Amino acid sequence: MSDDPKPAADDKAAETAAPPQKLDDKLMHAKVYAPFKVYFDDMAQSVSAVNDTGPFDILPRHHHFMTLLNPGDVVIRTAEGEQRITINRGVMHVKANQVIVFLDV
Amino acid sequence: MRRPSEIEHEEHSMATLVELTSVFEGIASMRIAQTKNQVMQATKFFNDLWGIYSQIRVDSLFRFGRSQEEDAVADKELYIIITAEGGFSGDIDQKLIHLMLETYNKDNNEIIVIGHHGAVQLAQRGISFKKYFKLPNKDQNINVAPIIKEVQLYKNTTVFYQEYVSLMTQDVKKISLSTAVQQQGARSERKEDIISEANYIFEPSTFAVVGHLERSMMQIAISQLILDSKLAQYASRFRAMSASHQRSEEAKADLHLQYNRARRGIKDERLKEIINGLRKSRGVTL
Numbered sequence: 001m002s003d004d005p006k007p008a009a010d011d012k013a014a015e016t017a018a019p020p021q022k023l024d025d026k027l028m029h030a031k032v033y034a035p036f037k038v039y040f041d042d043m044a045q046s047v048s049a050v051n052d053t054g055p056f057d058i059l060p061r062h063h064h065f066m067t068l069l070n071p072g073d074v075v076i077r078t079a080e081g082e083q084r085i086t087i088n089r090g091v092m093h094v095k096a097n098q099v100i101v102f103l104d105v
Numbered sequence: 106m107r108r109p110s111e112i113e114h115e116e117h118s119m120a121t122l123v124e125l126t127s128v129f130e131g132i133a134s135m136r137i138a139q140t141k142n143q144v145m146q147a148t149k150f151f152n153d154l155w156g157i158y159s160q161i162r163v164d165s166l167f168r169f170g171r172s173q174e175e176d177a178v179a180d181k182e183l184y185i186i187i188t189a190e191g192g193f194s195g196d197i198d199q200k201l202i203h204l205m206l207e208t209y210n211k212d213n214n215e216i217i218v219i220g221h222h223g224a225v226q227l228a229q230r231g232i233s234f235k236k237y238f239k240l241p242n243k244d245q246n247i248n249v250a251p252i253i254k255e256v257q258l259y260k261n262t263t264v265f266y267q268e269y270v271s272l273m274t275q276d277v278k279k280i281s282l283s284t285a286v287q288q289q290g291a292r293s294e295r296k297e298d299i300i301s302e303a304n305y306i307f308e309p310s311t312f313a314v315v316g317h318l319e320r321s322m323m324q325i326a327i328s329q330l331i332l333d334s335k336l337a338q339y340a341s342r343f344r345a346m347s348a349s350h351q352r353s354e355e356a357k358a359d360l361h362l363q364y365n366r367a368r369r370g371i372k373d374e375r376l377k378e379i380i381n382g383l384r385k386s387r388g389v390t391l
Contacts, residue, residue: 035150035325036143036245052309066157066300067308068317091317093157102154104246105321 028060030076032085034103039085040076047099048075049092058092058099065094074101109367116360123357126350133343137272140336143244144329151325158318160300161311183259184209184216185252185282185327187266187334188223190240197267197341198222201277202230205265217255219331244335249327253320256282256327266330267337273344275337280330282323 030044047058050072058065069090076083090103186205188198202223209216209232216234218224224237236255241247256262262282270276307314 033150034246035147035328064300064305065308066305066314068314091154091314091321100153100157102150102321105154105318105325 025060028058028062028097028099030099030101032074032076032101032103039103040083042078044099045077045079047092047101048077049073049087049090049101051092058094060097062094062097062099064096065092067092069101107363107367109364109371112360112364112367116357116364119353119357119360122353123350126346126353130343130346130350133339133346136339137269137336137343140244140332140339141269144332144336147325147329147332151322151329154318154322154325157300158315158322161315161318178257179215179259181259182214183256183262184214185256185262185264186216186218186220186223187264187331188218188220188226188240189338190221190242197275197277197337198226201265201267202226204277204279206230206232215259217252219252240335241331244332247328247331249324249331252327253323256323264327264330267334267341269333269336269340272340275341275344282326 026045027043028045030040030042030047031038032040045060048055049058050056050070051067052070069087069092071088072086074085074087074090076085085103087101087103089105090101091105093100093102184205186201188201198220205216208214211233216227216232217236217238218227218234219238220240221237224234227234238252263279264282265277265279268276268278302311
């Protein structure tokens with residue numbers, strides 16, 4: 001997978017499934033959590049991680065995407081700075097400007 | 106008649122037992138509150154994950170996270186029995202083993218025991234089991250990967266576990282593992298948005314993601330059943346300790362009564378001797 005964000009193939013579908021709060025083009029909602037702990041749950045500018053293909057970035061309006069994450073860091077960039085979460089394994093789900101990372105699964 | 110010092114000694118021992126059972130009761134009560142919280146948190150996480158898995162349209166069959174090639178699978182049913190680690194859990198383990206033995210057939214079933222108490226109980230009954238796992242002490246991030254490996258070797262798996270109904274009521278139950286996963290998922294209320302290769306990018310592949318999700322959900326389902334069983338065991342222990350506490354308090358009160366009677370008996374005896382002595386010295390005869 002390339003480092004460039006993938007544009008949404010179906011903008012109309014993405015718009016209809018958008019989360020209730022109004023998001024601008026530079027932000028998306030990100031949640032990183034494990035069964036017993038929430039590590040991040042807020043608006044973000046980008047989320048970076050590593051999968052079998054290599055390092056990749058998720059930017060707002062990314063195409064629907066599901067991947068298994070490799071051990072490493074998940075980096076979340078926000079207006080305030082960046083947060084780095086070291087993970088063992090996880091599953092990432094990207095849909096309608098929302099990124100969910102399930103850890104320890 | 107027993108000597109008061111003997112009774113007093115026994116009363117002290119009983120007082121220690123009263124304190125101990127009270128402490129165990131308190132610990133069990135605290136663990137119940139903690140574990141209930143863990144169960145709720147893990148259920149929320151599972152529901153989110155299930156919400157995604159159930160939207161994926163690749164295969165209608167739950168394959169226990171096995172590869173699509175269907176590796177060699179034993180034509181037997183695996184029984185997993187989740188029991189307590191120690192013996193302070195009332196009679197709930199015996200009930201669970203009894204439930205398992207109702208359907209157990211050594212030619213068709215293999216047993217994996219979780220918890221030392223269950224392993225001892227089965228050994229005493231002369232029933233052999235394939236593997237024994239220690240019941241995890243911690244309530245979070247339970248590593249159930251070795252159990253999942255075993256599960257994938259069998260056609261089907263049934264889990265025998267203990268269910269917390271209320272503080273004073275615990276039940277023993279059995280559930281097929283694939284049903285357990287689906288039941289957990291059935292509790293989640295998610296809208297149906299289809300996830301398929303037509304509208305999603307999967308990496309490394311669709312089947313790899315689905316297989317991984319199935320394994321993950323089995324892990325969470327087994328962890329949940331272990332947590333449920335621990336919760337029931339804590340409640341059973343609480344119940345047993347409450348009953349012991351009550352009995353030991355009654356026994357202590359009874360001993361105290363016996364002690365007072367014994368002391369009074371001695372005093373009465375001495376008083377009688379003094380009165381008799383006085384009467385004799387004054388020349389009074391009865």
